[in-house]
Amino acid sequence: xxxxxxxxxxxxxxxxxxxxxxxxxxxxxxxxxxxxxxxxxxxxxxxxxxxxxxxxxxxxxxxxxxxxxxxxxxxxxxxxxxxxxxxxxxxxxxxxxxxxxxxxxxxxxxxxxxxxxxxxxxxxxxxxxxxxxxxxxxxxxxxxxxxxxxxxxxxxxxxxxxxxxxxxxxxxxxxxxxxxxxxxxxxxxxx
Numbered sequence: 001x002x003x004x005x006x007x008x009x010x011x012x013x014x015x016x017x018x019x020x021x022x023x024x025x026x027x028x029x030x031x032x033x034x035x036x037x038x039x040x041x042x043x044x045x046x047x048x049x050x051x052x053x054x055x056x057x058x059x060x061x062x063x064x065x066x067x068x069x070x071x072x073x074x075x076x077x078x079x080x081x082x083x084x085x086x087x088x089x090x091x092x093x094x095x096x097x098x099x100x101x102x103x104x105x106x107x108x109x110x111x112x113x114x115x116x117x118x119x120x121x122x123x124x125x126x127x128x129x130x131x132x133x134x135x136x137x138x139x140x141x142x143x144x145x146x147x148x149x150x151x152x153x154x155x156x157x158x159x160x161x162x163x164x165x166x167x168x169x170x171x172x173x174x175x176x177x178x179x180x181x182x183x184x185x186x187x188x189x190x191x
Contacts, residue, residue, distance in 0.1 A: 033060045
């Protein structure tokens with residue numbers, strides 16, 4: 001900081017420029033303390049915007065008091081001592097970043113393996129212009145004529161096909177398998 005004022009002594013209007021530089025340094029200090037207090041408060045509580053303002057103010061005053069105490073305890077090497085303390089306190093966090101990097105890579109790997117398989121929208125191959133025009137009029141596989149995705153079919157525990165929603169099937173349907181003798185009145189409505 002003293003080198004800044006030595007530099008400003010060589011310029012014209014030293015008093016005005018030095019006062020302006022002092023205001024800029026004070027603004028920088030206030031914004032730095034405010035952001036440090038906000039982050040420390042969020043770390044302490046674990047959530048955003050749930051703590052009272054006095055708690056964040058307490059963190060700001062505490063950080064400023066620690067910095068002032070270090071500067072007062074060693075007035076000759078004040079800034080150097082403050083920088084050394086910052087490095088010593090920051091060293092465990094530096095080592096913690098390696099644990100965080102491993103954790104992020106592990107989480108990304110788990111996310112990659114948990115992703116669903118993509119559904120394709122391939123039309124069947126066409127070899128003639130007429131077949132191509134006919135396929136262009138059809139909806140994409142898995143979609144209806146309006147472009148809405150069709151519900152996916154699933155199976156119950158017995159292996160029976162379950163199709164959710166109101167599905168209308170056009171065309172001829174056949175039933176394969178054994179048919180039990182039943183009373184004709186039971187299926188009168190189906191004719």
